[in-house]
Amino acid sequence: MSKMDVPPPYTAVTQHEMFPKPNHDEAARFNFLANLNRYLSGDLGAGNRLAYERRVLPAFKAEHGREPVDRHEIRHAMNRDSWHRFWSAMKRNSMEMRQQNGRAVVLRQLDELDSMARQYNEGRATLQLDPAVEVPRYQAAVDIHCMPGSYHGEERPGDVSAGANYDCGLFATTGGALGALNDGGGQAVAAWIKKERPDWNPKRILDIGATVGHNAVPIAQAFPDAEVIAIDTAAPSLRYGHARAQALGVKNITFKQMNAEEMAEFADESFDWVQTTMFLHELSNKALPKIIGEGARVLKRGGLMFHIEQPQYSDEMPLFEQFMRDWDAFNNNEPFWSAMHALDLKQIMADHGLPREGQFVVGVKAVVDENIFPPSPEGATEDYGRAAIWNAYGAWKPEAAQ
Structure with a gap:
């Protein structure tokens, strides 16, 4: 990758007081994942089109006597290709690693984050929570983009763990x-x-x-x-x-x-x-x-x-x-x-x-x-x-x- 392609150390993103503070190893993991995601989306991701044009599409046409009619037919065919399966597994694993590292950063300092949040939140009319509001099933039934508990999960009642995890990992x-x-x-x-x-x-x-x-x-x-x-x-x-x-x-x-x-x-x-x-x-x-x-x-x-x-x-x-x-x-x-x-x-x-x-x-x-x-x-x-x-x-x- 060229210099333009490489983000700086992850510590560059810690620019407000509520942001979870990564230690050396946590910052290094996030910086690695940020660059891995850019590589997966860029140079490595380009291999998917080559796999499709050189192997998957010719095999599909030979089997069916026609080109795919929709994206779903392409997906089923590509899911049998070893390159696409490798790339897809890497991309999924990068998200799981991002969530794992984000939770490690947050849970290590959750007491401090919750305490700081209470100082900013308590008695403020600009935060209006309503326990009667239910999380819709379409959100509660899945850990969206692999985030444990999704946006609404709590390690303990009244915490900020989900929001802190989301914020600290979005850079990666x-x-x-x-x-x-x-x-x-x-x-x-x-x-x-x-x-x-x-x-x-x-x-x-x-x-x-x-x-x-x-x-x-x-x-x-x-x-x-x-x-x-x-x-x-x-x-x-x-x-x-x-x-x-x-x-x-x-x-x-x-x-x-x-x-x-x-x-x-x-x-x-x-x-x-x-x-x-x-x-x-x-x-x-x-x-x-x-x-x-x-x-x-x-x-x-x-x-x-x-x-x-x-x-x-x-x-x-x-x-x-x-x-x-x-x-x-x-x-x-x-x-x-x-x-x-x-x-x-x-x-x-x-x-x-x-x-x-x-x-x-x-x-x-x-x-x-x-x-x-x-x-x-x-x-x-x-x-x-x-x-x-x-x-x-x-x-x-x-x-x-x-």
């Missing part, structure tokens, strides 16, 4: 592509709206599926006069996320435990901006339309709905690319990934009062953290994988009822 999972604070996505969203509508000053913003607030906090920082409400069903993630925001000095954000499928507490047309970031793919096909519908209900006329996600599968996307993007659904405990990316999100938004003529799709690239990655060489067109890239599915709600 993304190969540093979200920056030192894992907030490159939120920074990108804030920068996009500032450029798109420089005079727009939303007063009330709703972030759904907030996890630890790493995407909502940059938005709150970009709009300091706005009231930002970040909701999730997972209390341990909210406890940690609120303490994290307080440690970063962000005061205009409230973390609230709520299921977005029913937000009766929020009045109709009470938010200027409703958004999610890499959340829709973790929803069941029943929950997703409900959440978009509720989001549209609470969105003001002329307001923005904005969903950051991976691109939807379409006839224009090659079947092999669909297959590769599907890997998480079958190997990384993301059971709704495949089905969600085949949904017609535009139609779902249209069904809930956001007509297609007001919709748009835009590419959003995480803001590059130059403390981690130096600027691209002058004149270079290659990004060197320094920042994550997503699609955003957005809509401006009509000013008048349709």
Whole structure:
């Protein structure tokens, strides 16, 4: 790998007080995993296409007398190929190692983390937990991306273990592509709206599926006069996320435990901006339309709905690319990934009062953290994988009822 491809030591990410502090060996493991993930996604991952074109596709055509008709046929054929099975096992093991190391870092210092979180959280109206909120079965039934207990798991009642594990390991999972604070996505969203509508000053913003607030906090920082409400069903993630925001000095954000499928507490047309970031793919096909519908209900006329996600599968996307993007659904405990990316999100938004003529799709690239990655060489067109890239599915709600 070139120098541009290699993130710095993992200790570069410990930039707020709530962040779990790794010792030497833990930091070394995370740094190894960050580079391994970049290698698996880059140079090593390219071997999958070679395996498909040179072995799997010719064998499939010889057996069936035709090319595959969908991504599922490619998956079944590729799963018999030794190279793809090797790569897939490495990728799965890298996630399991990331979770193992993250939990080791957190559990070693859980007493200190819980104590610090209590200092930031107790008596603050900006953290609103509700024990009556149930974790939906579609989230409780699976350890999402191999995280033990998922976002809502507790080692003991009232702890922050799930949120702390998520925050400290995201650097390794993304190969540093979200920056030192894992907030490159939120920074990108804030920068996009500032450029798109420089005079727009939303007063009330709703972030759904907030996890630890790493995407909502940059938005709150970009709009300091706005009231930002970040909701999730997972209390341990909210406890940690609120303490994290307080440690970063962000005061205009409230973390609230709520299921977005029913937000009766929020009045109709009470938010200027409703958004999610890499959340829709973790929803069941029943929950997703409900959440978009509720989001549209609470969105003001002329307001923005904005969903950051991976691109939807379409006839224009090659079947092999669909297959590769599907890997998480079958190997990384993301059971709704495949089905969600085949949904017609535009139609779902249209069904809930956001007509297609007001919709748009835009590419959003995480803001590059130059403390981690130096600027691209002058004149270079290659990004060197320094920042994550997503699609955003957005809509401006009509000013008048349709």
